[in-house]
Amino acid sequence: MKLKHSLALLGLVSHLCVFAQDFKKGYLIDKNNNKTEVLFKDADFADITSIEYKTSEKEGCQTIDQNNTVEYGIENDYKFVKKTVRHDKTFNEINTAKEPNLLKEDLFLNVLSEGNVMLYSYYDKGSTKFFYEIEDSNEGVIQFIYRKYQSNENKTINENNYFRNQLNNILKCETLQINDFVKLRYRKEDFLKIFEKYNVCKNGVSKVYDNKLGKKVKFKYSAFVGLYQSGFSVDSYYKSEEEKKTTFGLGGEIALVLPSEKIEIFARAEYENYSGESRHRLPTTAAEAYFILESSFFNFNIGSRYNFILNNKDKIFMEGSVGISLPFDDIEYSVHYPEAGIITNRYMSVGSTAFFTFGAGYVFNNKFGVVLRADTNRNFLGTTRNESVSFSRIGLNLKYTFN
Numbered sequence: 001m002k003l004k005h006s007l008a009l010l011g012l013v014s015h016l017c018v019f020a021q022d023f024k025k026g027y028l029i030d031k032n033n034n035k036t037e038v039l040f041k042d043a044d045f046a047d048i049t050s051i052e053y054k055t056s057e058k059e060g061c062q063t064i065d066q067n068n069t070v071e072y073g074i075e076n077d078y079k080f081v082k083k084t085v086r087h088d089k090t091f092n093e094i095n096t097a098k099e100p101n102l103l104k105e106d107l108f109l110n111v112l113s114e115g116n117v118m119l120y121s122y123y124d125k126g127s128t129k130f131f132y133e134i135e136d137s138n139e140g141v142i143q144f145i146y147r148k149y150q151s152n153e154n155k156t157i158n159e160n161n162y163f164r165n166q167l168n169n170i171l172k173c174e175t176l177q178i179n180d181f182v183k184l185r186y187r188k189e190d191f192l193k194i195f196e197k198y199n200v201c202k203n204g205v206s207k208v209y210d211n212k213l214g215k216k217v218k219f220k221y222s223a224f225v226g227l228y229q230s231g232f233s234v235d236s237y238y239k240s241e242e243e244k245k246t247t248f249g250l251g252g253e254i255a256l257v258l259p260s261e262k263i264e265i266f267a268r269a270e271y272e273n274y275s276g277e278s279r280h281r282l283p284t285t286a287a288e289a290y291f292i293l294e295s296s297f298f299n300f301n302i303g304s305r306y307n308f309i310l311n312n313k314d315k316i317f318m319e320g321s322v323g324i325s326l327p328f329d330d331i332e333y334s335v336h337y338p339e340a341g342i343i344t345n346r347y348m349s350v351g352s353t354a355f356f357t358f359g360a361g362y363v364f365n366n367k368f369g370v371v372l373r374a375d376t377n378r379n380f381l382g383t384t385r386n387e388s389v390s391f392s393r394i395g396l397n398l399k400y401t402f403n
Contacts, residue, residue: 023039023040023041023042023054024039024040024042024074024077025037025038025039025040025074025075026038026039026040026053026072026073026074026075026078027072027073028053028064028069028071028072029069029070029071029072030068030069030070031068031069031070036055037055038053038054038055039053039054039055039056039057040052040053040074041053041054041061041403042218042403043403044218044261044366045074045078045080046080046110046123046312047123047312047313047366048064048066048069048072048080048108049063049066049312049313049365049366050313050366051063051064051072066108069082070082072108076209076210077209077210077211078110078209078211079110079111079209080108080109080110080111081108081109081111081120082106082107082108082109083106083107083108083109083120083131083133083140083141084104084105084106084140084141085104085105085106085107085109085131085140085141085142085143086102086103086104086105086142086143087102087103087105087107087122087129087131087143088100088101088102088129088143088145088147089101089103091124091125091127091129091146091147092124092125092126092127093148094148094149094150094157095147095148095149095150096149096150096151096152097149098147098149098158098160099147099160100143100145100147100160102143107122109121109122109131109141110122110123110209110211111209112188112191112192112208112209112211113192113195113196113199113206113207113208113209114206114207114208114209115135115195115199115204115205115206115207116134116135116202116204117132117133117134117135117170117171117195117198118132118133118134118135119131119132119191119192119195120132120133120141121188123312124311124312125309125310125311125312126260126261126262126307126308126309128187128188129143129144130143130144130163130186130188130191131143131144132144132166132170134170142166144163144166144167144186144191145160145162145163145166146159146160146161146162146163146186147159147160148160161186163184163186164181164182164184165181167181167184167194168181171194171195171198173198173201173202174201175197175200175201176194176197176198176201180194180197181194192208196208217256217257217258217259218256218257219254219255219256219257219403220253220254220255220257220264220401220402220403221252221253221254221255221401221402221403222252222253222255222369222399222400222401222402223251223252223253223399223400223402224249224250224251224252224253224270224369224371224397224398224399224400225248225249225250225397225398226248226249226250226251226270226272226373226395226396226397226398227246227247227248227395227396228246228247228248228249228393228394228395229244229245229246229247229393229394229395230244230245230246230247230274230276230391230392230393231243231244231390231391231392231393232245232274232276232278232291232293232389232390232391233278233291233389233390234278234291234331234333234348234387234388234389234390235387235388235389235390236291236333236386236387238280239280240278240279240280240289240291241278241279241280242278242390243276243277243278243279245274245275245276247272247273247274247393247395248272248273249270249271249272249299249395249397250270250271251268251269251270251271251299252268252269253266253267253268253269253399254266254267254268255305261307261309262306262307262308262309263304263305263306263307264304264305264307265302265303265304265305266301266302266303266304266305266319266321267300267301267302268299268300268301268302268303268321269298269299269300270298270299270300270301271296271297271298271299272296272297272298272299273295273296273297274293274294274295274297274391275293275294276292276293276294277290277291277292277293278290278291278293279291287335287336287337288335288336289333289334289335289336290332290333290334290335290336291331291332291333291348292331292332292333292334293329293331293332293391294329294332295327295328295329295330295350296327296328296329297325297326297327297328298325298326299323299324299325299326300323300324300326301321301322301323301357302321302322302323303319303320303321303322303357304319304320304321305317305318305319306318306319307363313364313365313366314362314363314364314365315362315363316360316361316362316363317360317361317362317363318359318360319358319359319360319361319371320356320357320358320359321356321357322354322355322356322357323354323355323356323357323375324352324353324354324355325352325353325354325355325378325380326352327350327351327352327380329350330347330348330349330350331347331348331350331380331381331389332345332346332347332348333345333346333347333348348381348387350380350381350389351380351381351382352380353378353379353380353382355375355376355377355378356375356376357373357374357375357376358373358374359371359372359373359374359397360372361397361399363401366401367400367401368398368399368400368401369397369398369399369400369401370396370397370398370399371396371397371399372394372395372396373394373395373396373397374392374393374394375392375393375394376392377390377391377392378391378392379391
């Protein structure tokens with residue numbers, strides 16, 4: 001029975017992996033300007049390191065060679081180009097300096113709007129930077145400057161909104177006035193809106209990429225193994241001693257990731273096995289009593305997770321969920337009377353019970369995760385009886401994400 005449950009759960013995880021294979025038609029361009037039609041696996045297309053593709057339906061997946069690739073895209077949805085830029089590496093931090101420290105780096109920029117003034121974006125550590133490039137100009141790609149900084153005197157948070165001046169300087173047209181720039185916010189919608197007004201004014205030919213794939217929520221499929229310290233005791237007429245055991249779990253998870261990638265809603269299924277006994281001595285006799293629990297469990301959790309994004313590959317997260325635990329075997333109550341040589345047994349029927357799980361963890365390279373999780377008590381005897389079970393656990397999960 002236990003092996004059957006394990007194989008069933010492994011089958012579920014394998015099935016999830018199959019569902020993850022959703023491919024989009026796209027292209028790659030290398031240094032020699034050779035264009036290759038490919039099939040991209042559905043992923044975070046702003047993170048080139050997470051993208052996998054194949055050149056035909058029958059071929060296996062491979063990753064993009066960043067050194068040899070200068071452009072990649074998906075029809076009218078996405079276009080990324082490799083550019084050498086100077087950008088603010090502390091963009092996501094609150095600094096004491098008003099002016100940014102721009103450092104030179106090769107980045108794959110997301111093309112938002114094409115015209116005589118190009119608009120780019122770059123997603124970095126949970127926030128988005130914006131850049132521009134003027135056609136037939138030797139200035140190259142320039143970052144639109146926005147920066148939060150803290151005054152040393154009164155510790156108030158100020159904003160450097162120099163990007164408004166930059167937009168006013170480069171988008172020159174008779175229908176655009178200073179009032180069109182002073183209230184702009186540093187976000188994609190505002191940049192696209194002002195660029196659209198400029199292109200209409202200039203009667204220029206422009207192309208805006210939909211980025212539709214980025215607006216959608218996406219699913220992640222993961223498998224995990226858990227190592228736990230579990231505690232078991234029973235409060236009947238007398239409370240038994242807590243039995244602590246090291247136990248293992250195996251499971252799979254489906255997570256719905258919102259477009260910001262900071263919030264996830266997940267459903268998790270886990271197979272768990274416990275074998276132990278909790279002892280107590282009857283105070284009026286020499287008899288010893290044992291509560292014996294040898295059972296498999298299916299645990300189902302639904303909850304949410306908040307990600308603190310460190311960079312495009314790594315994050316720290318906190319999560320909480322509500323769960324239901326389904327045991328398969330009852331608790332045996334065994335009393336030993338050594339002097340009389342008698343053993344009596346009875347069984348305490350168990351049922352499903354709800355509990356809460358809280359966790360915190362770290363994800364590396366968007367694939368490998370380690371999670372510390374703790375469960376609240378699971379009382380398998382219910383709340384309508386005079387007897388109750390104390391069953392709780394804390395432990396580590398190692399998780400691997402397939403897509």
